[in-house]
Amino acid sequence: MATAEQARERLVADLVRDGRVRSPRVRAAMEAVPRHLFLPGLDPAAAYADEAVPIKTDGGVTVSSVSQPSMVAIMLEQLEAAPGHRVLEIGAGAGWNAGLLAHVVGPDGAVITVDIDDDLVEGTRKNLAAAGLERVTAVTADGAGGYPAGAPYDRIELTVGATAIRPEWVAQLVPDGRLLLPLTVRGSQLSIAFTHTGPGLLTSTSVRSCAFVRLRGAGADPGRDTVLPGGGWTVQPACRDVAEGDAGLEVLERALHEPGRDRDAPVPGSVSDLWDGLGLWCALADPRVVRLLGPDGGCLARSLFGLAGVRAGLGLVTEDGCALLVADPPATIRSFGPGGDGAADRLAALAAGWVRAGRPHAADLRVDAVVPELADDPPPVPDGGREIVDGAGTRLRIAWGTGP
Ligand SMILES: C[S@@+](CC[C@H](N)C(=O)[O-])C[C@H]1O[C@@H](n2cnc3c(N)ncnc32)[C@H](O)[C@@H]1O
Incomplete structure (x- = not known):
């Protein structure tokens, strides 16, 4: 049987080969942070399979998991975090992605990760300590409100699905900061990386398909399949x-x-x-x-x-x-x-x-978002553009054909 190190090496090589891991920073973090320490009890083959692993259910529904490595890599590439950054993660789970973020931002940066459940935060702290990454701050909080005590952030990443962009997240970002979240738009969950271009204004820099468990607490959407x-x-x-x-x-x-x-x-x-x-x-x-x-x-x-x-x-x-x-x-x-x-x-x-139109996909979408209460001078909807108002009142302007 392969050791954990061998299994990790193979996973990272696969992620690089498939184009999920592209940058040296993300690669180095994936190589350094041992996923199996965030999944105690799992054998190396299972801990390094490219699969999400459920870690908590409620009434038969998964409410927390350690995310799929390829999706985690895609999102880390979208986030473009860098050494020295202050990062807020919403949805700690077992803490693996927080550990990866800590590796990316280095000792001069800071990572705060929040989860709505105490037991998950406890587990996150233990797992991070086992991996030697105690410098991550793990806190129990409903991430619907962001985490104002640690703001402002260079990067905010949700690893849990939202149906609306909450003004709190945008208000806690530095100018030019980035908000990355799985956002459901007309039934499709899209991982959208937004740059904070002005007060209350966001412009997408990349869009990918994704599938995450949904936000609980104040930002939960009762809509269900x-x-x-x-x-x-x-x-x-x-x-x-x-x-x-x-x-x-x-x-x-x-x-x-x-x-x-x-x-x-x-x-x-x-x-x-x-x-x-x-x-x-x-x-x-x-x-x-x-x-x-x-x-x-x-x-x-x-x-x-x-x-x-x-x-x-x-x-x-x-x-x-x-x-x-x-x-x-x-x-x-x-x-x-x-x-x-x-x-x-x-x-x-x-x-x-x-x-x-050439069979476009999520990656070809461009999404601009306007948070009316934060925007001094909201730009008008462009001619022919479509606008969807989400449950938090944020205006999403969606166009095809301008994605990377
Ligand atoms: C897919 S898991 C996170 C995966 C994790 N980041 C990793 O490294 O694999 C989503 C997490 O979001 C948490 N969550 C759900 N609603 C939340 C909320 N309102 N605030 C903070 N965390 C929340 C869940 O408890 C769950 O642990």
Whole structure:
């Protein structure tokens, strides 16, 4: 059996080969900070597998995990933390990412990590001490409010999913600082790195797909994936009005199980495209679009990288019908109910538009955010731009085609 050191070396080599680790700083941190010390009791093969490891559940739902190494690496690259930086991490978990951050910022920097649960913070402290990284400060706090006692920060990283950008986080950033968070935008969780360009103003520097457990406490969003009445398919609401309306759910259920009018889909969508590519495109263009995950798919809280073989689709629900685009081969658009053909035309047109645009993905998005209460002079929405107001009142302006 490989030793922990050998297993770590192999993991880092894989992350470099796959382009997840790109910079010498992130590589050095991944090489130096022993993940197995943050997962006591796991054998080296499991501690250095490229998988998230659940560490706490509540009522059968995972509320804390040690994140997937490839996702951690992607986010550390997005964060661009540097020696001497002051960093706040929200979502300590077992402390592994905080340890990596401490390595990146070095002895002249500072890392404060907060978690909402005392037991997790206790564990984090123990694990960091075992790794010789006691200089990280681990505190029990609801990160919805940031951590004002340690502000201002050069970098704030959430390692837990949010549905809104809270003004507190932006207020605690230095000018030119960076906020990195998994943010759900119309049903897609996106890891967005924002630069703080002015009071209350953020501009994205990179966007990636991700899948994190959600924020609890004051910033929790009660919105949940909905299991259809038949108990099989799950609806991920891009638009909550549709998904929560019983009529919409019923029509989706019937369309999945009763004969409808089928036509070939203009694009053979892969399952991951239904989240990160085509699905993201459709949901941003039309708030009536929802994601559907098949009975064998379970909940999307698991890693996006493990989706192969899962049945999934997109739905567009109108008042008197719906259309479904189902990915499993052959990709099909099914219309159902009197309004179904119109909905299918719309879905087909959206899919064709995505192909014409070069099949863009999350990485091609640009997101500007305006926090009205902090912005002296909020810029107007650009011509043709779309604006989504999140649950904290932050205005997200989203455009395609300008990402790296
Ligand atoms: C995916 S885990 C964090 C992973 C971790 N950073 C690592 O190194 O692997 C998300 C964490 O966020 C924490 N969390 C959830 N809501 C929170 C809140 N409001 N404030 C602070 N932490 C929160 C959870 O308890 C959980 O430990």
